[in-house]
C-alpha cells in the first residue's frame with residue numbers, strides 16, 4: 462500500500478485532500494494531518510471584527526471534509542526527514558511515498574519586543590475576536606493600524622480592516638473623535654498588483670482621511686508610552702494598536718532540509734515540486750520568485766494556495782498512477798471590502814511578464830456580494 466501524506470488542513474491541504482481522494486485508487490492511502498483538526502476561513506475575520514460573523518460561522522471540523530478516502534490525524538508535525546521519507550509528530554511517526562506540505566505561515570508576535578499582548582492581531586480567530594471587543598469598547602483616540610514586517614499573507618486584508626473600521630466609527634457617529642493612521646513596510650499598498658492599483662488603494666485611504674506611512678518596518682512597541690518605533694525612521698503614537706504580526710513557518714519546516722534562505726520552502730513555480738522529487742509544497746509555506754520581478758516574491762494568499770494545491774495533487778496522482786504533468790498559471794482573484802456594503806475586486810495573472818496585467822474592478826455592491834457568496838460556497842463545497 463502506498464501512502465501520500467498531506468501536512469496541514471487549511472486552504473491548500475483541504476483542497477489537495479479532496480482532489481487526491483477523487484483521483485487515487487484504493488491502492489494508495491491518503492493521510493491528512495493537522496494539529497487543530499479544524500479548517501478556518503480567514504477572509505471572514507474582518508467581518509468577525511465588525512460583529513457581522515460569529516466565530517462558529519468561520520470554521521469547520523476537518524472530520525466533515527468531503528474527502529471520503531482520506532484518513533484524518535489530529536497531530537502536530539514536529540520534524541520532516543526527506544531522506545528517510547518520514548514525518549515525526551507529537552503522537553508518533555508516519556512514513557510516506559509522497560508528501561504534500563501545506564503548513565501555512567505561523568504568526569510570531571514574540572519576534573517584536575512589546576508586541577505580544579499589546580498589539581491587536583486581526584490575523585487569527587482569537588485575535589480577531591479580541592479586536593472586536595476592543596473596537597466595541599473604543600470611545601475615541603488614535604488608532605494606529607498596519608503591518609509589522611514582510612512577508613505577510615493576504616496583502617489586501619490590513620487595508621480592508623482599516624476601511625471597515627473607518628466605516629464602523631462613522632456609523633457609530635464617533636469618527637471625528639478617532640484619528641486613524643496606517644503603517645506598512647511595503648513601498649506602496651498592494652505592490653504585487655502594480656502601481657495603478659496601489660494608487661487606487663491610496664486614494665481610498667485618502668478619501669477616508671487615513672494617512673499611510675510606507676516603508677515603515679516595526680522595530681519595537683513601547684506600551685508604557687503608547688508608541689510604535691520603526692526600524693529606519695520615526696515612530697507612531699497609539700491608543701489602539703492593530704498590527705499584522707511577523708510571519709514565519711512552524712519548527713518542522715524551519716528545521717527541515719527543505720528551506721533555503723529563510724523559513725520558506727522554495728518550489729518550482731509551475732509544478733509545486735520542492736528540491737525533493739517526492740515532496741510538493743503549496744500556499745503560504747512556499748517562496749516563489751515572480752517572473753516580472755517588480756515584486757521579488759509571489760504574495761501569500763488563499764486563492765494561490767487553492768490553485769497550487771489542485772496542481773500539486775494532480776501531479777502526485779500523475780507520479781503514482783501515470784498521466785501528464787500539470788502546471789499552475791499564477792492566476793489570482795481577491796475581494797477587498799471598503800464598507801457601506803461595497804467591495805472592490807482585484808484579479809489577474811501574477812506570473813505575467815512585463816508590466817503587471819492585474820486589474821481592479823471599481824468598488825460596488827456586486828463585489829461585496831461576490832465575497833459573501835465565495836464564503837458560503839467555499840464552506841458548502843468542502844464540508845458536509
Ligand SMILES: Cc1cc2nc3c(=O)[nH]c(=O)nc-3n(C[C@H](O)[C@H](O)[C@H](O)COP(=O)(O)OP(=O)(O)OC[C@H]3O[C@@H](n4cnc5c(N)ncnc54)[C@H](O)[C@@H]3O)c2cc1C
Pocket residue numbers: 468469470471472473474494495496497498499500502503504505506507536537538539563564565566583584585614615618711712713743744745746761762763764765766794795796
Ligand atoms: C484576515 C485574513 C484575511 C484573508 N483574506 C483572504 C482573501 O480574501 N483571499 C485570499 O486569497 N486569501 C486571504 N487570506 C489568506 C489565506 O487565508 C491564506 O493565504 C491561506 O489560508 C493559506 O493557505 P495554506 O493552506 O497555505 O495555510 P493555512 O490555511 O494557514 O493552513 C495551514 C494549516 O496547517 C496546520 N498546521 C500548522 N502547523 C502545523 C504543524 N506543525 N503540524 C500540523 N498542522 C499544522 C494549521 O492548523 C492549518 O490548518 C486572508 C488571511 C487573513 C489572516
